[in-house]
Amino acid sequence: MREALRGLTTRGRSFLAAAAAATVSAFVLGERDLLRVAVLLAALPLLAAMYVGRSRYKLACTRSLDPGRTPVGTSARVILRLQNLSRLPTGTLLLEDRLPYALGSRPRVVLERLGAHQASSVAYTVRADVRGRYAIGPLVIRLTDPFGLCELERSFPSVDKLTVIPQVVALPAVRLAGEYNGTGESRARSVAVHGEDDAATREYRRGDDLRRVHWRSTARTGELMVRREEQPWESRATVVLDTRLYAHRGEGPTASFEWAVSAAASIAVHLRQNGYKLRLVTGSGVDVDAVEAGGEGIILDTLADVALTQSGDITTLVEQVRRRSDGGLVIGLFGALTVAEAEVLSGLRGNGATCIGFPIDSSTWESMNETDRAEADKAHAAAALALVRSGWRSVPVTHGEALPSLWPATARGSQGFAWRAAMAETVAGGVR
Template sequence: MSSRLIFLLAALVAAWGFALNSGRPLAFNLAYLISGILALSYFWSWTSTRAIHINRHTRARRSQVGQHFEESFEVRNHGRLPTLGIEVRDFAHVPLHGASRVVSHLQGRAHHRWQVRTYCQQRGYYRLGPMRLLSGDPLGLFSIDQTLSQTSDLIVYPATVTLSAFQPPAADLAGGEALNRRAQYITTNVSGIREYAPGDSFNRIHWLSTARTGRLMTREFELDPSADIWLFLDLHSRTALSLPWRLTPPEAGVFGLSGRRRDDALQLAPSTLEYAVTAAASIARYFLLRNRAVGLIWHGSQRYLLQIDRGERQMRKMLEALAVVSAEGSITFDQLVVTEGVRLNRNDMILAITADPDPAWVRALREIRRRGVHSVAVVIDGSTFGGQEPYAELTHELALSNIPAYQVQRGDDIGAVLGRANNGDQRPEVASL
């Protein structure tokens, strides 16, 4: 309750008391005036709030770290009375998403639009809304709010960087021949023709055979000779390290073009988990764009396994899973390698992504290689994120095990580090900037 309203209520009580006791017309006129002001002000506030509607338009419900998320808003006054002040409060959970506004004046049958463009700096699922409208009368006596409870979701994918080259070892297949196993997806190896069956995709139909036989004929495919890529992501809580970090305030101007210089360079949170997730998403994108089959495994609060597949749908599944992952696992990375490595064969390849300085997981990879399962390591150097344990022993173990490895430190350009191709004719070393 505002101080003005309290003063007028007190004046109203005093005016009516004085008018009833004295019976003077002037006192009654004053009491009627104050009563009319209060009634008119409340009626103005109530009708103006009821006549206000707001529309929220989200261009896309998916965004990515390093990209911008855009929304547009429209406040429309359907009533005849003007509103002298409308406050729009947005309770979206998106960090630094400044959608709240104050519309100072809106005529009857008029509207006001604005746009919000927010730079996404943190991956995750976020709620958009609810919203709250507050309006009042010209004298500022009453403030009536209206809550818009509609909500929607926004998912912010982890960042992906472009890799110029990433050359893991090929699968150990004799002569590079195709595997004699049927593939559920289209590959470059056609094994034969059969009659069409319900559920077959139309892009698998062999039209020449169909025209010759008069029946729909479908092509069958075998697995490619290249290795399937399995991403092993370490989510053990002990190895997750981070430094204090503050989100960068949004740039001035509707589109961030005025007031401050634009800075679109990707800045990851100083956390081993964020660097590992970005590396995993970038490597998955690299192989999927080249029509390679990629799968994903981690042990966090629960075990997660995304089966081997290809294409954009697989990339979307990976990004959605990586968007909400957190380092809450209790299983060490060497236990994960041993547990999940048992199910792999010589046609698979492990890409281990971890910040664990314990060389036990390297020895686990070395044991799995005896069955023909090759591996590549991406090591997030925790010593640059505030960790105290050295990585010299791990680096030495990787070199002795002849396992190609990439070391990523805080502040490194992940694309440049992972883009260094390992030369198969030389002894692999840990690559860093």
């Protein structure tokens, strides 16, 4: 009852105040009828508090998200299903789901009555323009009387997570430089080294199918030999994302870093769909692999959380990539680079790796006067040229450019790449 009295609404407290005023007036004026009015005014909120406080509803709630992972700028549907597990019907219920500010205002739904063992579903939509993981819930239920004099809150502890991933754009199909680099052992390579008899044989192991026994090799070696299972040549790719705070400009969804994150997501999905074994490395210490079917989901979930970091440099990023590097294709998305930093990136050229870089001119994400703009353009062109001389394919990026239009420049023998390299050398002027 004490909790119910604390739940009196402004209307209920006004009734009690009116009752107190009527009581004082009745004694001062000697009006017994006014005292009866005071008793009625006080009884109404007290009875309402007793009614709400003694309500013992058994309610169950489930929440589902459709979909649970949504790209930036799209909507997701939240479905709430409320079931009355008790034998008594409920009164008026006000439902409110707790949401973070980025998903919009909190939805409020009124259920007039929920019968015994009856269930009802309500739905609402949310939309996020900033990637991340957002907690939805807990659901708060407000119990109230028919006159709105008392209101109590009950909440469910369950919280669901909505993952807002970066925007993924479709990329045109091109033949990438280094697309056949990777690891694996194919029958054709073994034949070239060992000859037909030993092309794909190994020692017999317990459990091997006897139909795979290679009798010619067995007779020659004196040991039971079986045919080795063919292992296809695997294409591997590493996507490198620069997360240095000072290398990016802009704020919110239109910042240069958000362009880089969206590009990393688009490239990762494109490569996975083309059969690449994928690895994602960021300057903030993230290092994840996507080798199984549907592995791009791991990459997208990781990119939903990635953020800029004040610590870290290009040298540390190179060391992190090389720690588990096995060659293949390396695609880097870098913020503003200096010539020295571009030269450090040559360290990723080991193990026969083919490197394609997207140096982002983050200075174009902010306004500058003509003199500063000329200096910034020259510095960016010099860094792009240094990246080329470090053995990278360099595809410079400026504000307003779309990744699908830049992607063809990564193709083998692309004229777009040669044109961009020539432009970079021209703008860089005397920088050599």
